[in-house]
Amino acid sequence: MAGLQELIIPVIFFITLAFFLLRRRYTARKIQLPSPGKLPIIGNLHQLGKLPHRSLQSLSKRYGQLMLLHLGNVEVVVASSAAAAGEIMKNQDLIFSNRPELSIPGRLLYGGRDVAFSRYADYWRQMRSICVLQLLSNKKVRSFRGVREEETSLMVEKIEQLGRSSTVVNLSDQLLGMSNGVICRVALGRKYGGEENRFKRILAEFIELFGTSPVGDYIPWLAWIDRVNGLDARVERVAKLFDEFLEDVVRDHRDRKKLSAMVGDDDDDDDDDAELDFVDILLQFQRENENTSPVEDEAIKALILDMFAAGTDTSFAAMEWTIAELIRNPTIMKTLQNEVRKVVGRKGEIEEQDLEKMTYLKAVIKESLRLHPPSPLLVPRESTQDTKVLGYGVVSGTCVVINAWAIGQDPTLWENPEEFSPERFLDTSIDFKGQHFEFIPFGAGRRGCPGTAYAMAVNELAIAKLVHKFNFTLPNGGRGEDLDMTEANGITVHKKKSNACNHIKILMLATLYLTSYLLYKNNEFRLELM
Numbered sequence: 001m002a003g004l005q006e007l008i009i010p011v012i013f014f015i016t017l018a019f020f021l022l023r024r025r026y027t028a029r030k031i032q033l034p035s036p037g038k039l040p041i042i043g044n045l046h047q048l049g050k051l052p053h054r055s056l057q058s059l060s061k062r063y064g065q066l067m068l069l070h071l072g073n074v075e076v077v078v079a080s081s082a083a084a085a086g087e088i089m090k091n092q093d094l095i096f097s098n099r100p101e102l103s104i105p106g107r108l109l110y111g112g113r114d115v116a117f118s119r120y121a122d123y124w125r126q127m128r129s130i131c132v133l134q135l136l137s138n139k140k141v142r143s144f145r146g147v148r149e150e151e152t153s154l155m156v157e158k159i160e161q162l163g164r165s166s167t168v169v170n171l172s173d174q175l176l177g178m179s180n181g182v183i184c185r186v187a188l189g190r191k192y193g194g195e196e197n198r199f200k201r202i203l204a205e206f207i208e209l210f211g212t213s214p215v216g217d218y219i220p221w222l223a224w225i226d227r228v229n230g231l232d233a234r235v236e237r238v239a240k241l242f243d244e245f246l247e248d249v250v251r252d253h254r255d256r257k258k259l260s261a262m263v264g265d266d267d268d269d270d271d272d273d274a275e276l277d278f279v280d281i282l283l284q285f286q287r288e289n290e291n292t293s294p295v296e297d298e299a300i301k302a303l304i305l306d307m308f309a310a311g312t313d314t315s316f317a318a319m320e321w322t323i324a325e326l327i328r329n330p331t332i333m334k335t336l337q338n339e340v341r342k343v344v345g346r347k348g349e350i351e352e353q354d355l356e357k358m359t360y361l362k363a364v365i366k367e368s369l370r371l372h373p374p375s376p377l378l379v380p381r382e383s384t385q386d387t388k389v390l391g392y393g394v395v396s397g398t399c400v401v402i403n404a405w406a407i408g409q410d411p412t413l414w415e416n417p418e419e420f421s422p423e424r425f426l427d428t429s430i431d432f433k434g435q436h437f438e439f440i441p442f443g444a445g446r447r448g449c450p451g452t453a454y455a456m457a458v459n460e461l462a463i464a465k466l467v468h469k470f471n472f473t474l475p476n477g478g479r480g481e482d483l484d485m486t487e488a489n490g491i492t493v494h495k496k497k498s499n500a501c502n503h504i505k506i507l508m509l510a511t512l513y514l515t516s517y518l519l520y521k522n523n524e525f526r527l528e529l530m
């Protein structure tokens with residue numbers, strides 16, 4: 001009898017617990033999200049197409065601002081309206097601040113020890129605060145002004161030089177070289193290009209891998225395909241190469257520090273940190289917090305990799321789109337050139353403080369980011385508890401994708417959304433800082449992009465210098481509207497098997513390779529379509 005009594009309490013406890021758990025799950029699912037029909041095994045993967053942001057926009061027109069897709073085994077909620085984005089990234093930001101575990105970033109970024117792909121936990125909070133306060137603060141961004149000015153001037157000089165010796169200049173190469181040059185100097189202290197092609201090659205492969213979707217992430221029992229087709233081995237190889245490279249960089253920085261300590265030029269106590277690059281700052285932070293909140297070398301390397309993964313191709317793509325739109329819209333180009341040339345006046349060279357007076361330039365860049373957000377699907381989030389979004393149940397652990405591109409195209413929010421019209425940003429307070437959910441190229445909330453100030457500082461200066469120095473016209477009387485604006489996401493065979501979650505990375509990291517060239521003739525650069 002006593003034995004039976006001992007059993008009753010745990011049995012009642014478990015029945016009650018099961019009841020509450022099931023009820024919560026039922027409540028979360030109560031109003032089911034609309035969902036397109038799915039195929040066995042792959043679910044809706046086949047409906048993503050080559051440009052998932054466009055396919056998802058089409059699906060959302062049929063299934064609504066919030067819909068549920070099944071990508072292999074993974075359930076993904078797709079939000080395609082400003083209201084849904086605001087609900088997820090503002091009202092319920094805490095619940096949606098996790099990132100799903102994706103195997104390639106996991107393996108390339110030291111098991112997710114970076115900021116962008118790490119899970120929402122104390123570790124992420126520590127890394128994010130280092131990133132925001134130490135590396136990408138407004139003060140720090142200002143301190144790299146000299147680097148930006150030098151690298152953008154170098155780009156202009158190179159274009160001039162190339163234009164003199166050959167009639168064809170590849171503008172895309174120059175923009176990419178410049179943005180890599182800036183991030184290398186800012187993060188590592190010097191440029192790794194030119195003779196050190198090793199770095200360039202690894203970086204290109206690293207970024208390409210981010211755009212690859214392993215089958216195993218979505219259909220785990222097919223993970224063997226990633227081993228057989230060599231993807232796993234490639235990831236391992238690139239991770240190892242980058243690790244060796246970063247080991248060298250960290251060792252160099254430590255040696256330099258030791259040397260300056262020996263000659264009495266140790267700047268740890270120095271308030272003036274203007275010359276410190278990201279690796280210096282992180283090593284300094286490591287030394288100062290050795291006993292309280294230790295930061296391991298792997299975290300330093302992961303953070304540096306984040307800066308390259310999240311910051312190079314996005315900025316480069318944004319600049320390329322802006323120039324392309326300007327070439328397509330000669331009247332807008334002229335208005336911008338007039339503004340820039342008037343502000344610069346007889347000085348000849350643009351200085352960063354001039355940018356403050358260039359309101360049209362800022363509107364042009366915003367409009368380009370609205371039409372061409374470099375990460376159209378942002379970076380995926382994951383819910384950490386059962387909840388309801390706009391009345392629909394979303395269970396804990398669901399991957400959530402926000403279609404920022406579709407929101408920027410919403411005709412209920414934007415008049416003639418397909419038109420490139422910077423004027424729409426002239427008399428409005430709408431900004432990309434994460435408060436206006438109709439315009440979120442940098443995301444919003446806790447996980448919003450911490451590199452916005454950095455990116456805008458480089459982009460504004462580069463665009464201003466290009467339109468200040470050069471006139472762009474199409475050869476053979478070609479019309480601006482002939483410029484090919486097709487989006488390319490660099491999809492390879494692997495990417496064909498991908499799903500929305502990884503396509504976010506594909507789109508975030510993929511560059512837009514415009515097949516455009518500048519022709520230099522009679523002191524004028526002309527754009528030739530190849």
Ligand code: HEM
Pocket residue numbers: 115116117128131136306307310311312314315318373374375378379380441442443444445446447448449450451452454455
């Ligand atoms: C035009 C340039 C850029 C665009 C369009 C862009 C866009 C984005 C987007 C959409 C996200 C995800 C936001 C979200 O989940 O809500 C993000 C995250 C991030 N970005 Fe950027 N970004 C740019 C430049 C940069 C730069 C230059 C850096 C650093 C040097 C950077 C560092 C990061 C990091 C570390 C994260 C992860 C934040 C987190 O998960 O807590 N980004 N970015």
